[in-house]
Amino acid sequence: MVQLKSIVFAKEGKPIRKYLRTGFRDSLRIFVQGGAGGNGLPKFGGVGGNGGNIVAVGKENIDLENVYRSNKSKRYIAQNGRHSSHNFILGIPGEDLDFEVPLGVTLITDLGKNLGEVNKEGEKLIIAKGGTGGHSKNGFLGTKGQAYPVKLDLKLIADIGLVGFPNAGKSTLLKAISHARPKIADYPFTTVRPNVGVLMYKDSRQILMADLPGLIEGAHANKGMGHKFLKHVERTKLLLMIVDINGFQLSPQYPHRNCLETILLLTKELEMYNETLLDKPSMLLINKMDTEGALSKFEGNKKHLKNLKDSVKSYPEEMKPTKFLKFCDIIPVSAKENVEDVEVVKDRLRKMLDVLTELEAKEQKKEEENTNLYEDLRKGVSEKGPALV
Ligand SMILES: Nc1nc2c(ncn2[C@@H]2O[C@H](COP(=O)(O)OP(=O)(O)OP(=O)(O)O)[C@@H](O)[C@H]2O)c(=O)[nH]1
DSSP, rough: OOOHHHHHOOOOOOGGGGGGGOOOEEEEEEEEEEEOOOOOOOGBBOOOOOOOOOOEEEEEEEEEEEEHHTTOOOOOEEEOOOOOSSSOBBBBOOOEEEEEEEETTEEEEEOOEEOOOOOOOOOOEEEEOOOOOOOGGGTTTTOOOOOOEHHHHOOOOOEEEEOOTSSSSHHHHHHHSSSSOOOOOSSTTOOOOEEEEEEETTTTEEEEEOOOOOTTTGGGGTTTTTTTTGGGGOOOEEEEEEEETTTTTTTTTSBBBHHHHHHHHHHHHHHHHHHGGGGSSSEEEEEEETTTTTTHHHHHHHHHHTTHHHHTTTGGGGGGSSOOEEEEEEEETTTOOHHHHHHHHHHHHHHHHHHHHHHHHHHHHHHHHHHHHHHHHHHHHHHHHOOOO
């Protein structure tokens, strides 16, 4: 209760962030060091063994907490290559050190160098190379392996990102539409970590939806949890925005925002984080349609919802995003009370994702055709030599 009061009545300007401990680890800093190469043996021209590499291996169903628990020292050091000797002229190479990482991880050095991503089960990525064994060309001295701190940055891989201000009904929808069992309560910030639900269809198709909590007006200025979880939206194919038909008020110190303003401010927050998010296909749910007066509010807002850009012309500049999401569907629902509404949403989401998958496949095919065309062209040129025009 004390904690709740601290959150809801936190004074403006005072970050709410410190009151919240999400317990969700979406980044982890570790130290990696490839093994050193063994020395060569000049007398016999012996070559030292190469040092082992540090290799990240994709593993389903684990998270960064598992990675941390499996090695709390957070140091990963691969085996050195053995020196060349009378018995082993070719020094034995050091073994690679493989460690498992969750799917969706990006590995970045402290200097900002992106080492790559791991997105599939069993996918391997060398993140620190072992040193080379000593031989005649390097004075028979083995070299050191690469060594540096690396950040593991986890972005959830979900098809749909569910965004909305606190209390809009994100958890309620996720629970109704999928097998997820998120915490639901009548106060903001109940959800303090992203929940992922699986939407199951009769033909065994599964769609992943991530509920991204903590977004509030001013998140771009690091209010609340700031944009902590928005990075997870970057990879989703589709944005599902959910707003309360009655609008939203964070606490008595904050102004009440009606439904239209809520949409506007949410869009603004998305834009402030990364404006390309607004190019994503999206759907809008107007929730809590079972509450008193909801229908008339919805009727009153219908034409504005259809043409948001013009409807908000007179709003203050600081509330307006420069771009708007192009909602494919705007659906009034009651996530809590109306199972049929939820089924409609589930159906529409499936249809939209199927179309997107088809478009993606076509794009990929086109890209492959273009690559082939280019290869043919290159081959033709190298056989005949460049044409003189
Ligand atoms: N009447 C009504 N209440 C709803 C509906 N959907 C959600 N609620 C209620 O609204 C409150 C907030 O719902 P949540 O699902 O926890 O909202 P949330 O967006 O996940 O909230 P945070 O965890 O703060 O991000 C709960 O008391 C829900 O029971 C609805 O369709 N109708």
